[in-house]
Amino acid sequence: MTLSKRIQGLALSAAALLALGACTTDDGDSAVVEGDAAEPETEAVSTDVTGEGQTITFWHAMGGDLGLAVDQLVDRFNETNELDITVVSEFQGTYDDAITKLRSASLGNLEADVVQIYDIGSRYMLDSGYVVPMQDFIDSEGYDISQIEPNIAAYYTVNDDLYSMPFNSSTPVLYYNVDMFEEAGVDGPPESLSEIEDMHDALVNEGGADMPIALTIYGWFVEQFTAKQGLDLVNNGNGRDDVATEVSFMDNDAMINILEEWYALYESGAAPNVGREGGIPEFVSGQAAMTLASTASLSSILNEVDGSFEVGTAYLPAVKEGDDGGVSIGGASLWALESGNDEKEQASWEFIKFLISPEIQADWASSTGYFPITTAAHEEDVFKENIENFPQFQTAIDQLHESSAESQGAFLSVFPEARQIIENEIENMLNGVATPEEAAEEMAAQINSAIENYNLINTPE
Template sequence: MKKMLSLCLILALFAGLVLPVNAENPVEIIFWHSMGGVNGEAIVKMVDDFNKANEGKIKVNVEYQGTYDDAINKVKAAGMSAMPADVMQIYDIGSRFMIDSGWALPVQEMIDAENYDISQIEPNIAAYYTIDNKLYSMPFNSSTPLLYYNKTAFAEAGLDPDTPPTNFDEIIEMAEKLTIKDADGKITRWGYGMGNYGWFFEQWMGKMGLHYVNNDNGRSEEPATKVVFDENGGAAEVFKVWKKLFDEGIITYLGRGNTDAKAAFISGDIVITLESTAALKSLLTNVGDDFEIGTGFFPNIHPDDKGGVSIGGGSLWMLQTGDDARQKAAWEFIKYMISPDVQAFWNAQTGYFPITVATHELDAFKENLEKYPQFGTAIRQLHSTAPEYAGSLLSVFPEARSLVETYTERLINGEVTVDEAVEKLAAEVNSAIEIYNLTN
């Protein structure tokens, strides 16, 4: 793998722009990222290899900025004076803000300047970051949600371990067979469990083929001005599923986000759950030989839903530094980060999608897929989704996700009805959108 990375770097240098060689004064750029743990170690390795191959030409200073929220708040704080970085990893839901801010240099400008072949990027991944036929940022750590299940428990319960549920009717039916109770009737293993995660709400809107907000789902030249999930019935359908799961005793509450649900799945306390494709590697590592993990497509709300999932994760944004040499160097670095060999390394280390199509032809990628066949589900799901389900763009998505989780909690606690949850959620998100649009 290291030899492959080195070869990729050498080829990239000859294919790209020519920068002056000056061992004492290479063009220095700053790269902000939000990857911790193993993912962060992979980032450092990739940057180190780039710097070695570009010695005397480009030097990338890699700086970890904490969570995605931490990073985007730092750039917001610095934005009015000077851009703090040349390349920045920003999460999917920060895209609309970056577009509206005017602080980003759309990568489409660099693509057009050198006739860079954009067809090598997975079209369904590029679609998320493309607005009005302009690619604003370069996809990097891309993921979608998946259904994960304990194949060993399926077999023990008399279910086909190779046939995961595809919708909530099937989840409920299977969960009833998978749930285990002790002699006193206390549940010791739940058939199904999922975290209260606002991202899933967005995915179910897409799976139903419905928009989350107006103005072409926030993808028109004008940003969204209101949600439409209250008008098209999508929010009500999602909340009805949550209510049914609790009313019928199918699941127990596992908190906001996915931390508790992931831990419960690893320990065998739940059999079926939902998580990001990026969690596959860590789930396999933590479960070990305790049981066999299976994967399925993210489930539909209804059996006949015809929509698709959208990309999550993050992308690489170029910031408007006003320095031509640094911007050219930043573009060379971005091209390196998405090159096939580097993407094969990234995929093997993290579980994120390789965003470059040619990566699929490399032995390193094929070997990783053979070792972890569960990842093939993520690839098939990605390719089965039409670009029209690229997902929504919204400037206040962080606030909106938190509000979705708040009203999901209030619903399952019996504080509001489904209709009240939809009405109040829509009103509060609309208020946040209005305030943002008035002040930006």
């Protein structure tokens, strides 16, 4: 690898860089870019290097129990790899903290060799010019990527080249209190948002719920509801055919559809305003009959409920009955960074291969609730046992498999800022400051301005 591509990253505007730190997320969105969209150049990795004896640094954003799980994987690699490669694991804080530190380091020396970046940071990583695409290693080695879940692999693919390796992937699901539904005589979870309002009286009066659903104000859910409608968030093929220049959710009514349904639920009392931190707390305490959350939240939800009621899972509800879209994955992926040292870069690849091996992915998925990104992991005993013990997780797998490439979501340079804008305007709507129409219009105006500012300085050649 050469260091020349890293220079491209210095052209990123300060405003665009600050936008990437605008919000913190556990799950998010990204997509495939095709056609004329800008992409980094790929080049072959030397086949003469092995990475033997190298020490590499891995930056990650997994805290708490997830961080312990990551450290266990790192220790396992260090103890078992036959090339005497040593990985130093360094926790960076939130996803936003990790990418902020990476930006600062890139101006001098990159202090990491492998970095975990959330999905909505993918556009920044591609624009930065200091990554080694996974495809370089794959082509050099003839590595078989058919084992990777197609809908997950495509998520991080640009013009048929895989640029980062998926690691912790998830989708949103509906969590519901089975006991409350049975007490209320409600036959199964809702398939659309409008059905939630229909269940309101029964769940409250007969089921004992304070509220039918606790809806977290979270931009990721808005993106998912857009995909569920089969509609685009931004123009130019949702930012895949070419760089997005403006939102499309006003022209196709995707946003107004979401906001009108959300506001109707709020106004009827079916979905009170629980803010950005609510949702799961109201559900696990038995106040709400339902909530939306990541599949990765399953373990913690079950632990907090602690058997006080039966937890069920269902597909993300459609916005309106008849919507035929799907869901897109969230989470983060692993990026290999250029160092000017082919041996270190090869060592990074060896570590990444270890992390996506079927055995490791089965262990990782079973201990965290994230998807195993390799299909072969489903055949591992530990994963089979996990599904048997926690059948709720099968819902997420089925939902992923029933979705398609068209549901992968937007590819957007200012995604973190866009999420913040969306969340702010939903709060304004629920607080009576704006109507659904006014909130949607303000979202469009602010996001379009952010996109324009970014593209003025980062126009692809």
